Amino acid sequence: MDRLTEYRELIKQVLSEYDNLSRQSPSEHSENCLIFDETHDHYLWLTVDWLGSKRLKYTHIHIRIKNQKIYIEEDWTEEGIATELVNLGVNSSEIVLAFQPPDVRKFTEFAIA
Structure with a gap:
């Protein structure tokens, strides 16, 4: 299985869980x-919901694959989706914490971009 296919399957697995x-x-x-x-x-x-007549939308996790890397655009989980992907075998150098400003990413164990 090529890397792109593997990333897709792992992301779908974790989000489904x-x-x-x-x-x-x-x-x-x-x-x-x-x-x-x-x-x-x-x-x-x-998650989508209603509060009276107001429509609410909560994005818990948004991930995209770009330039052969996994970009985590949004993550409101307690453990962190990046940690779960690393535990499943994805190298931390292949994960970008895109919700972090670019100048802060260099201080993490993950890819800058």
Whole structure:
């Protein structure tokens, strides 16, 4: 399996696990959504809900694959999706914490870009 295919499968696996866990305590109104766009390599786990007549959208995780690396655009998990990907065998030099400003990334164990 080539690296791009492996990244796609690992990302989908981890996001599906988060989604499955969150569905164990369902809400009357909240709806979890998994979005796997392999054409553009964007992967999201989000929740949509209502507060009265106001529509709420919470993006828990947004990942994209760009330049053969995994860019974590948003991550509101406790453990951190990057840690989970490293535990599954992805090298930290292949993960970009894109939610961090570029000048801060150099102080992490992950790729700058």
